[in-house]
Amino acid sequence: MQFENAQAEKKYYETEASEADFIKWYKSQDLPKYETPSVTIDNVMFSYNREEDQMKMLLIKRKAHPFKDSWALPGGFVNPSESTGESCLRETKEETGVELTELNIEQLYTFSTPNRDPRGWVITTSYLAFLNQEALTAGDDASDVKWFNIQLKGDQLCLSADDIEIQVDIKKEEMLDESPERLAFDHVKIISTAFNRIIGKMYYQPRVLTVLGESFTITEARKVFSKFLGVDYRTIDHSNFKKDLLKFVKEVDERPTGVGRPSKFYALNIPYLK
Amino acid sequence: MQFENAQAEKKYYETEASEADFIKWYKSQDLPKYETPSVTIDNVMFSYNREEDQMKMLLIKRKAHPFKDSWALPGGFVNPSESTGESCLRETKEETGVELTELNIEQLYTFSTPNRDPRGWVITTSYLAFLNQEALTAGDDASDVKWFNIQLKGDQLCLSADDIEIQVDIKKEEMLDESPERLAFDHVKIISTAFNRIIGKMYYQPRVLTVLGESFTITEARKVFSKFLGVDYRTIDHSNFKKDLLKFVKEVDERPTGVGRPSKFYALNIPYLK
DNA sequence: CGAATAGTGTCTTTAAGACAATATGCC
């Protein structure tokens, strides 16, 4: 990282000033600034509804230009006092009321193509966020907030809510032309990247399972995995799946009732998510 | 992504203006701006010297405050007309004279902890860059540019050049106290992240092999891998290693002379690096 | 030919996957 402000700095460092003195001096200067971009975060937020056995992703309908009436990922500006990760946690709280920790989120990728926002220079760092509940505060008046059911068939992702359908090819990173709904900005790319990341990492760092909250059964984990593999969960062999998963979880005692043999409960081993 | 500038925008979108009209109007406004950070890229650049059988990483000695006399990763400001990836390629060219492509680089992580730069708000997106030659233009007068030999023993990374030694624990992401040299900013974290990423991905996306240029032998690939595994390359079984590697490479005809049976040459299959 | 190095083949061990058998709780 270089941050040479040419003349002024150079003159200064040639004196044998201390670091502290330098900073004090530096901040007192009103140095000519480089042009700087707006920096935002975009959240690819997931939740899982046990009753419906549905994996869901949050999108917001834009009521303002640009991309008026298109669907967009929730997000917002990064504040000078916070890291992008903290920004992601704050936005999630504001948007859904859910308080997450660093274990529930993962930095995805930073998108910075010039003109990705028609209004000007905006760089965004995207995050995966896994909520342990399908919670939602009322959308503000500028937006229409919806949890979309996700369904994968091969490389094709279908997002649906009520009568709305959005279809994406997550390898080509583009929408299928059929769907009348649009995605704003480069959010097709972000969403595609998100799914590819989750699919690629779930067998060695299954952070996606934090959608199941504190504890869960093997079968629930199978169901979550099946959503990203695009298969029925029963095609994932319980016995073999458990062998794999045991590397990442520990048994916790908790045995609720229900039909059939009660299942054991497991919790994720924190160290594997770091 | 939200970019609500409150009143002004709201008033406008309520009219039924087109998107193009909106942008024209928007740019004509001199809207109050949020505070924006400087955005930089930092490069973790690697090269491999066949003669010495040495993997190398580039560091620059800072001659100015802050972190005067510490070693830092090469990098620089992102321009409004370029993505961070393009910025990385440009900086690499400026710093070393080597012209890379997107296949040689990989976005690593975006670091944004407040106060990571004592001068103010600076966010950096870090990149891995694999040069196919140990090239270097003369360092400018503000810097002392050196290729450090890298050596791993377990989690301990040792960077050495001439009589200089820098030791890092790449799991704890901190320097060992012994070494008198310092690393600037949060570059210990960036470097640690870089090694962990390379190690984690080399068996399923061995982009690191682009340090070997257009074509290479199995043994050369073993040598490169061994540097990141912290072992002698002869402990990596040639036969088994080849079985793995064949998934990612194709044979090219080229057979130079030398002692021993001449080895076949291979080139990376581009699709695996995308 | 012998040393050096690369390539190929085989055997063993381990992990992955398919499938069957057993266990538990509710009705």
Place this chain on the structure above:
DNA sequence: GGCATATTGTCTTAAAGACACTATTCG
């Protein structure tokens, strides 16, 4: 008991790893 569901165990198949053998070139 019968059904539903979960757990456990076994057998088969495929991948990973260790190791031995063959091939090619140079001096």
